[in-house]
Amino acid sequence: ETGVTQxxxxxxxxxxxxxxxxxxxxxxHNAMYWYKQSAKKPLELMFVYNFxxxxxxxSVPSRFSPECPNSSHLFLHLHTLxxxxxxxxxxxxxxxxxxxxxxxxxxxxxxxxx
Amino acid sequence: xxxxxxxSGPLSVPEGAIASLNxxxxxxxxxxxxxxxxxxxxxxxxxxxxYSNGDKEDGRFTAQLNKASQYVSxxxxxxxxxxxxxxLCAVNMMGNxxxxxxxxxxxxxxxxP
Numbered sequence: 001e002t003g004v005t006q007x008x009x010x011x012x013x014x015x016x017x018x019x020x021x022x023x024x025x026x027x028x029h030n031a032m033y034w035y036k037q038s039a040k041k042p043l044e045l046m047f048v049y050n051f052x053x054x055x056x057x058x059s060v061p062s063r064f065s066p067e068c069p070n071s072s073h074l075f076l077h078l079h080t081l082x083x084x085x086x087x088x089x090x091x092x093x094x095x096x097x098x099x100x101x102x103x104x105x106x107x108x109x110x111x112x113x114x
Numbered sequence: 115x116x117x118x119x120x121x122s123g124p125l126s127v128p129e130g131a132i133a134s135l136n137x138x139x140x141x142x143x144x145x146x147x148x149x150x151x152x153x154x155x156x157x158x159x160x161x162x163x164x165y166s167n168g169d170k171e172d173g174r175f176t177a178q179l180n181k182a183s184q185y186v187s188x189x190x191x192x193x194x195x196x197x198x199x200x201x202l203c204a205v206n207m208m209g210n211x212x213x214x215x216x217x218x219x220x221x222x223x224x225x226x227p
Binding site for chain 1: 202
């Protein structure tokens, strides 16, 4: 595997379900990100992990719970979601120093909440 | 409110023409600027980045940066139908815990054969 991979690619879940999204990067980067992309809206940064430590949480509802066990893996745990949470969830990775370097995105998970 | 603005388009250009995509940003302290291309149903793909004022060329693509005007643009020469996509501008801005990207809403480009 190369680059940034995400599983599953598509997910349909009910509002009472619990599911997890997985991201893995094979680029040797030290930072990983979760973004949400809804129709007609800009990419929204949700969480940032730098060397496994969460460094950004942009007021994301607690029904989204990130986990970063090491610098190559990132999870997004989902529970009791709402229909408005339906979106494309993108994982990205980069080197991160004082300034952000270019980010590389995975293919995304298309989430539908019913 | 720290923002990145782009015309949503669609911007339509004939095949072979130059497409000009524009982006303005609100944070005068921003230092890193990126252009991504996103095809429908796909994830964003990095095209170019620029840090210094002036022009940076890579093949058919030229990024232009003017920090005084808080303006960055992307020119695509000899546009091809395969260039039809949404182009996202990303700018580094200070978040709660450090510098991160802020993305613009994207400009949809349509290259007509």
